[in-house]
Amino acid sequence: MKVNVPYGKNDSFEIDVPGKQLLGVFDPNDVKKVDSDDAIDQALANPFDSESFNSFIDTSDRIVFIVNDGTRPTPTAKVLKHIYPKIKDKNIFFIVATGVHRAPTEEEYEMIFGKDIYEDLNNRNLIHSHDSKNDEMEYLGKSSNGTEMYINKIVADAKKVVPISSIEPHYFAGFTGGRKSFLPGVASYDTISQNHYLALQDSSRAMKLDGNPVHEDMMDAMKVLKNINIFAIEMVLDSDHDIYAVTTGDLAKSFYAGIDKAKEVFAVQIPKKADIVISTAPYPMDVDLYQSQKALDNGKLALAKNGIEILVAKCRTGIGPKPFYNLLSSEKDPKDVLDKIHHEWKLGYHKAAKMAQIGTWASTWAVTDLTDEEMRNVHFKPYHDLKKAFKDALDEKGDNASVIVLPAGSMTVPEVKDH
Structure with a gap:
């Protein structure tokens, strides 16, 4: 064959x-195809434990958007097509959640944002690529495990944050998405190092959340974000990298709501x-x-x-x-x-x-x-x-x-x- x-x-x-x-x-x-435009619109209008996206952005405060870097298949550009007309004239800023990865290339920036939106944002100096070693960080507290949460000052100082991410299996965090936009996404090098040390344990593995020390430490660390109003946008993709499901709103609830959908796609029986x-x-x-x-x-x-x-x-x-x-x-x-x-x-x-x-x-x-x-x-x-x-x-x-x-x-x- x-x-x-x-x-x-x-x-x-x-x-x-x-x-x-x-x-x-x-x-x-293989899963049933969905209308991705409708899925995005419905999710933005019907978030988990949060006001709608339109209500969330009805503010003069700065809104910081966290987007994945070029190593993830997250269709950020598709979401931006829906929301950019609503936000482009507001007090917005974008940070690329590189974790400890390098900054995106020009080609990757265009893939992440879409060429037209990237050019507009770039011309207005509204994009920053997180640098875990050199950016100014702010200390927000510790997880129960002792992980010291230093995160990028751009995010720490924001009153409203919109992480845009995707949920797929991750070999030691269980799944990507949700909390990973912040840790490791925009955290300091030392913070990431403390959390990722837990990956050496056997219980840190793909699709495992309960009893996974990396995931549990990440979730516990999210409590330091209590003073930031977060509207998460999470996507689950199918095998063609088309959108299969979209969940929004509360960081934890939107993440867990996407997990079952992610398992339908990624867990294969051999x-x-x-x-x-x-x-x-x-x-x-x-x-x-x-x-x-x-x-x-x-x-x-x-x-x-x-x-x-x-x-x-x-x-x-x-x-x-x-x-x-x-x-x-x-x-x-x-x-x-x-x-x-x-x-x-x-x-x-x-x-x-x-x-x-x-x-x-x-x-x-x-x-x-x-x-x-x-x-x-x-x-x-x-x-x-x-x-x-x-x-x-x-x-x-x-x-x-x-x-x-x-x-x-x-x-x-x-x-x-x-x-």
């Missing part, structure tokens, strides 16, 4: 998988774990290896012990944060990487830990634009052609090896069907 595997924005690989070996090609689930798993980080989540790691982490849920996982990710801008790369490349064995993490902690180590953990029980290969040396240094067998990687995997695992393909691995969370 011929299987098409996306690569980057416009390219793809086609591989031929023997039918008897293919357990399935698993994308996010018959059993496979000997070979191909997991892709689709554009724009293939920006670098640091972001593409999510596809690797989801793919491991479909992988049998001693199997081979092949990550397919263009890694358009390279590896990502240096601490992440430096840790992984500092040791030749993944077990030694994990030992080092137990003795010291730096932000970026959480992703390195998750990657290294897979290497202790399976083989990790990768098809990327990175150099062979870079891939080997971070414990991947390097490839640039999926056809070649897949052929070698079949040669190694044998003619009866089972295969699972996840073309949107960053957003697809496999679960073995109950017997």
Whole structure:
């Protein structure tokens, strides 16, 4: 059976998988299409535990909008088409919630905002990209866990804030969306580091919220925002990146209302774990290896012990944060990487830990634009052609090896069907 595997924005690989070996090609689930314009309008008019959006923006106070950066598939531009005519002449400002990511490129800014709206906002100097290390921060208090909430002064000083985000599985926070617009979105580097240290615990994993220490710490930290009036706009996307559901209003209630919808899309049932798993980080989540790691982490849920996982990710801008790369490349064995993490902690180590953990029980290969040396240094067998990687995997695992393909691995969370 011929299987098409996306690569980057416009390219793809086609591989031929023997039918008897293919357990399935698993994308996010097909769900009923909705009218996205109607979904947005209805959600804005009928928020959870809040006045309508039109009432919310009926003010002379500054309204700060928090938007996701270019590593997320959030269709911010679609929402802005609906609300921009209503807000453009008001006292508004936009901040890009980069967390610890780099600032967007010009191409990414246009993708986030839509070209016309971006040009208008940019010409009026109404956009700022959050810098977790250098921006002025304001201390708002501590979570029960002790995470010190320093957030960008632009947000901290606002009376009204509108976070625009999307809800999809996240490999250690359970799900994106909601609270993540603030932490890590516009928080200080140290604040993010304190929260993300909790990601080293096994209970920090995709689609898990109850008992997930990262999520619970984030939610508890949100209480420091009590003096800010928040109107959240959350979206759930389907497998085509079209809007499936929109929830708005109270930060927590709009987030939890989207979770069930997100599970309908992203939680996929597989018959059993496979000997070979191909997991892709689709554009724009293939920006670098640091972001593409999510596809690797989801793919491991479909992988049998001693199997081979092949990550397919263009890694358009390279590896990502240096601490992440430096840790992984500092040791030749993944077990030694994990030992080092137990003795010291730096932000970026959480992703390195998750990657290294897979290497202790399976083989990790990768098809990327990175150099062979870079891939080997971070414990991947390097490839640039999926056809070649897949052929070698079949040669190694044998003619009866089972295969699972996840073309949107960053957003697809496999679960073995109950017997």
